[in-house]
Amino acid sequence: AFDVLVIGGGPAGAASAIYAARKGIRTGIVAERFGGQVMDTMGIENFISVSHTEGPKLVAQLEQHVKDYDVDIMNLQRAEKLIPAATEGGLHEVVLASGASLKARSVILSTGARWRQMNVPGEDEYRNKGVAYCPHCDGPLFKGKDVAVIGGGNSGVEAAIDLAGIVAHVTLIEYDSQLRADAVLQRKLASLPNVRVITSALTTEVLGDGGKVIGLTYKDRNSDTSHVIDLQGIFVQIGLVPNTEFLTEAVALSPRGEIEVDHRGGTSVPGVFAAGDATTTPFKQIIIAMGEGSKAALSAFDYLIRLAPA
Numbered sequence: 001a002f003d004v005l006v007i008g009g010g011p012a013g014a015a016s017a018i019y020a021a022r023k024g025i026r027t028g029i030v031a032e033r034f035g036g037q038v039m040d041t042m043g044i045e046n047f048i049s050v051s052h053t054e055g056p057k058l059v060a061q062l063e064q065h066v067k068d069y070d071v072d073i074m075n076l077q078r079a080e081k082l083i084p085a086a087t088e089g090g091l092h093e094v095v096l097a098s099g100a101s102l103k104a105r106s107v108i109l110s111t112g113a114r115w116r117q118m119n120v121p122g123e124d125e126y127r128n129k130g131v132a133y134c135p136h137c138d139g140p141l142f143k144g145k146d147v148a149v150i151g152g153g154n155s156g157v158e159a160a161i162d163l164a165g166i167v168a169h170v171t172l173i174e175y176d177s178q179l180r181a182d183a184v185l186q187r188k189l190a191s192l193p194n195v196r197v198i199t200s201a202l203t204t205e206v207l208g209d210g211g212k213v214i215g216l217t218y219k220d221r222n223s224d225t226s227h228v229i230d231l232q233g234i235f236v237q238i239g240l241v242p243n244t245e246f247l248t249e250a251v252a253l254s255p256r257g258e259i260e261v262d263h264r265g266g267t268s269v270p271g272v273f274a275a276g277d278a279t280t281t282p283f284k285q286i287i288i289a290m291g292e293g294s295k296a297a298l299s300a301f302d303y304l305i306r307l308a309p310a
């Protein structure tokens with residue numbers, strides 16, 4: 001059995017595996033796709049101490065760093081079920097899609113999340129070429145330009161407020177007849193001179209010139225008419241979905257499906273820890289996921305040294 005079995009090979013999982021292995025304990029990592037969301041990222045400019053890097057390059061370095069240690073890497077393997085130990089201090093079981101089953105004295109869940117997409121023509125084609133999902137990451141790339149934010153919930157309105165301080169103009173597009181964000185955020189948004197809000201609007205297409213985004217079309221749901229907006233960037237803020245569907249029966253999840261964690265990365269199950277975008281920890285960023293992953297590994301080690309000898 002593993003001492004620490006990490007599920008997920010993004011920045012949180014890689015950090016967990018390195019921190020665990022450095023304690024000299026038996027460590028494994030199961031990843032559906034090593035690298036996670038970072039594989040889909042072009043420029044990264046907020047990974048502190050590295051002024052600029054690219055997703056695939058950072059993933060190669062992450063993998064090399066993990067391989068510097070004695071970690072059993074099981075890539076291209078999806079976990080389908082977690083069966084927590086029947087008794088405290090017992091072995092947890094992780095069942096893989098391949099049918100194999102792994103046992104571990106402690107488990108770290110770091111399966112990340114995925115941005116909900118609009119699923120309209122042009123969205124995939126212009127991803128990273130004007131279509132963006134993370135204002136903290138990509139906002140500065142649109143300095144002085146015109147952008148749209150899709151979605152009028154808290155994350156959309158926060159993104160619009162954030163971007164309004166950087167870009168020339170923000171158009172916020174909401175499907176419903178009114179914004180769904182907290183009143184205090186809506187008041188702040190309404191006070192900004194360079195933001196326009198369009199409600200009852202369904203984005204129907206991302207327009208581009210072959211290389212980058214040049215606009216979008218939306219349908220006014222009241223009049224059923226179609227409109228074009230010229231712009232250079234589109235931030236899609238219609239939800240970040242945690243990859244936790246397989247955990248619903250195993251650990252406590254928030255109403256949004258995020259794994260509930262305490263300040264040590266502990267979940268509702270003793271010996272099961274979690275880190276990164278899959279958890280309730282706010283602000284989904286690489287450096288935060290790595291910090292949380294390291295913390296979860298140290299908490300797992302702390303848990304293990306208190307167990308009766310196996």
Ligand code: FAD
Nearest residue numbers: 008009010011012032033036037079112137276277285286
């Ligand atoms: P993830 O990176 O999502 O990794 C999850 C891992 O779990 C993957 O290996 C996945 O294959 C695996 N997995 C999922 N389900 C299972 C399962 N059932 N079984 C086994 N494995 C599973 N952040 C920044 O700080 N700066 C940026 O510039 C930046 N740009 C971004 C650009 C884009 C386009 C996107 C999508 C995100 C960006 N982010 C950026 C956010 C950043 O990528 C995430 O915050 C970070 O990757 C979260 O790390 P994580 O390890 O928690 O999860």
